[in-house]
Amino acid sequence: MTDGLNRRQFLDGAAVTAAAGYVVSRGAALAQDSPNDKVVVGVMGLSRGKSLAQRFSQQPNVEVKYVCDVDSDRAAAGAKVLEDAGKTTKPIGDFRKMLDDPELDALVCAAPNHWHAPATILACSAGKHCYVEKPCSHNANEGELMVEAARKNKSIVQMGTQRRSSTSIQAAMQFMWDGGIGRVYHSTSWYGNVRGTINKGKPAPVPGHLDYDLWQGPAPRVPYYDNRIHYNWHWFWQWGNGELGNNGIHALDLCRWGLQVEYPIRVVSAGGRYRFDDDQQTPDTHNVAFEFEGGKSATWDGLSCNRHSNDFVTFYGETGSLVVDGGGNCRVYDEKDKVSKEFKGNQGDVEHITNFVAAIRSNDPKSLNQEILSGHKSTLLCHLGNIAHRTGRTLNCSSENGRIMGDEKAMAQWAREYEPGWEPQV
Numbered sequence: 001m002t003d004g005l006n007r008r009q010f011l012d013g014a015a016v017t018a019a020a021g022y023v024v025s026r027g028a029a030l031a032q033d034s035p036n037d038k039v040v041v042g043v044m045g046l047s048r049g050k051s052l053a054q055r056f057s058q059q060p061n062v063e064v065k066y067v068c069d070v071d072s073d074r075a076a077a078g079a080k081v082l083e084d085a086g087k088t089t090k091p092i093g094d095f096r097k098m099l100d101d102p103e104l105d106a107l108v109c110a111a112p113n114h115w116h117a118p119a120t121i122l123a124c125s126a127g128k129h130c131y132v133e134k135p136c137s138h139n140a141n142e143g144e145l146m147v148e149a150a151r152k153n154k155s156i157v158q159m160g161t162q163r164r165s166s167t168s169i170q171a172a173m174q175f176m177w178d179g180g181i182g183r184v185y186h187s188t189s190w191y192g193n194v195r196g197t198i199n200k201g202k203p204a205p206v207p208g209h210l211d212y213d214l215w216q217g218p219a220p221r222v223p224y225y226d227n228r229i230h231y232n233w234h235w236f237w238q239w240g241n242g243e244l245g246n247n248g249i250h251a252l253d254l255c256r257w258g259l260q261v262e263y264p265i266r267v268v269s270a271g272g273r274y275r276f277d278d279d280q281q282t283p284d285t286h287n288v289a290f291e292f293e294g295g296k297s298a299t300w301d302g303l304s305c306n307r308h309s310n311d312f313v314t315f316y317g318e319t320g321s322l323v324v325d326g327g328g329n330c331r332v333y334d335e336k337d338k339v340s341k342e343f344k345g346n347q348g349d350v351e352h353i354t355n356f357v358a359a360i361r362s363n364d365p366k367s368l369n370q371e372i373l374s375g376h377k378s379t380l381l382c383h384l385g386n387i388a389h390r391t392g393r394t395l396n397c398s399s400e401n402g403r404i405m406g407d408e409k410a411m412a413q414w415a416r417e418y419e420p421g422w423e424p425q426v
């Protein structure tokens with residue numbers, strides 16, 4: 001915040017007061033700020049990030065000081081969109097420059113998945129808050145580290161599963177938790193699309209407008225191919241998490257939220273690459289199932305190559321069911337399977353950002369609709385589903401933390417190798 005103490009000044013001050021034997025909570029220092037104080041953010045990764053930058057810039061008294069992309073064409077395009085709307089911003093290529101800026105309050109990370117945890121952890125260590133896109137991590141270990149980094153630095157970290165802030169879904173969930181469909185014991189979820197082939201790629205010169213070294217960042221170096229950047233990295237384990245970590249996370253997060261469950265105790269997977277013989281590694285057809293303590297379960301069916309799919313998320317209770325569509329509209333069905341109630345609404349895109357900015361102003365991580373610990377638990381369902389798929393095994397997990405029990409081979413996929421020098425450190 002630019003009025004009162006900014007975060008860097010507070011941290012410096014905290015170091016001084018700690019050395020002098022005082023304990024000052026960050027909340028106490030930031031209490032000098034009012035709800036109207038300016039919040040300064042920088043956005044990293046400008047495809048999804050371009051629309052996030054626009055939405056942040058439309059929030060009252062929020063400045064998008066930087067738009068950052070390692071593709072200079074995208075950085076320029078991101079800046080132009082804001083400038084056309086009458087805003088001032090700086091296009092940059094290296095996000096570490098904004099973390100060095102004492103005026104910056106928060107990083108908004110919409111870079112590819114392999115960047116989410118390392119960038120968030122660097123942001124927290126620099127005394128910043130972070131809005132990090134879904135899935136919050138590339139692997140399970142990183143999610144645990146992100147929670148640790150947020151706690152250690154007292155950072156406000158929100159994962160970008162925006163439906164958590166949808167007013168219609170919130171109202172429908174409350175109706176369900178109040179007994180509207182009886183005891184809820186199961187949920188199913190779906191995603192369908194008609195994605196094409198990415199063909200077989202060829203090694204190629206790196207385009208002049210792309211800093212491929214910084215694009216790879218924490219991921220071990222591999223040669224540049226002509227069919228992976230942008231977007232298709234989602235289908236390579238090196239950087240992405242397949243459709244499960246791309247669209248499955250949105251639906252499974254709602255399942256976990258509605259069922260009021262934390263970590264699964266059993267995970268199974270079926271599926272494969274059935275449609276195209278190309279370079280993609282992640283399944284194009286994928287079913288995952290999760291069992292939780294207390295007699296509850298959830299499934300997700302992902303069809304990347306067929307759009308005919310079922311409802312986004314359905315909850316099953318003893319006296320009815322609740323359907324949530326992808327747009328945030330909800331319908332309740334009674335025991336005779338007749339619609340008995342509807343909640344019309346929104347996907348929560350703007351509301352999720354408003355919630356994050358308000359949490360910064362009140363310095364209250366508990367007011368976040370998708371705090372990083374909750375984001376990690378939902379993302380973990382995707383990592384476990386992918387590990388079950390890649391090992392071909394049923395995973396038995398601890399209800400305390402989701403860790404895989406009695407299977408070293410599966411647990412070996414809990415973490416990743418890093419490019420030397422880029423290992424996340426909390």
Ligand SMILES: NC(=O)c1ccc[n+]([C@@H]2O[C@H](COP(=O)([O-])OP(=O)(O)OC[C@H]3O[C@@H](n4cnc5c(N)ncnc54)[C@H](O)[C@@H]3O)[C@@H](O)[C@H]2O)c1
Nearest residue numbers: 045046047048068069070071110111113133134215230231
């Ligand atoms: N919440 C949502 O509804 C939603 C929607 C779309 C995408 N996403 C998430 O946003 C993320 C990005 O997805 P996308 O579809 O925009 O991918 P994309 O590949 O189209 O765009 C990613 C951008 O990040 C840039 N980038 C890579 N490394 C960078 C770095 N070190 N610094 C700055 N920029 C860097 C790339 O150059 C590229 O422009 C993914 O994690 C995805 O899951 C979320």
